[in-house]
Amino acid sequence: MSRVIEEIGADDGSTRHDETLHNLLAQHGDDPSRFLATVFAFLQRNTSFLAPPDAQRCVTALLRKVTGAPDASSSGVKSGFFNSPKPVSGISVAELLSK
Numbered sequence: 001m002s003r004v005i006e007e008i009g010a011d012d013g014s015t016r017h018d019e020t021l022h023n024l025l026a027q028h029g030d031d032p033s034r035f036l037a038t039v040f041a042f043l044q045r046n047t048s049f050l051a052p053p054d055a056q057r058c059v060t061a062l063l064r065k066v067t068g069a070p071d072a073s074s075s076g077v078k079s080g081f082f083n084s085p086k087p088v089s090g091i092s093v094a095e096l097l098s099k
Helices: 018-027 032-046 055-067 093-098
Strands: none
Touching (some): 018 032
8 A cells, every 4th residue: 555645844734733742742751752652553553554564664754754854865874773673762662552
């Protein structure tokens, strides 16, 4: 299934859900890692967005659009960065969800 990532801009209503998202973040102890783990788990269960084989590509492309970061080829990030066996935070998604 093809996935389209829309352009994100200030005029697209991207702040429309801020109050709801702030409340959800607070329910996760204001811990963005726990909050994002919940969001990713929800998307994996309920959409095809995180379905193999191109889940990493979709998430990376969305992250680049949101942050304005350059692509990996010009940023110096090694291609295996996201395939690291241990997450940068030292906590796996499963561990985050079990809290």
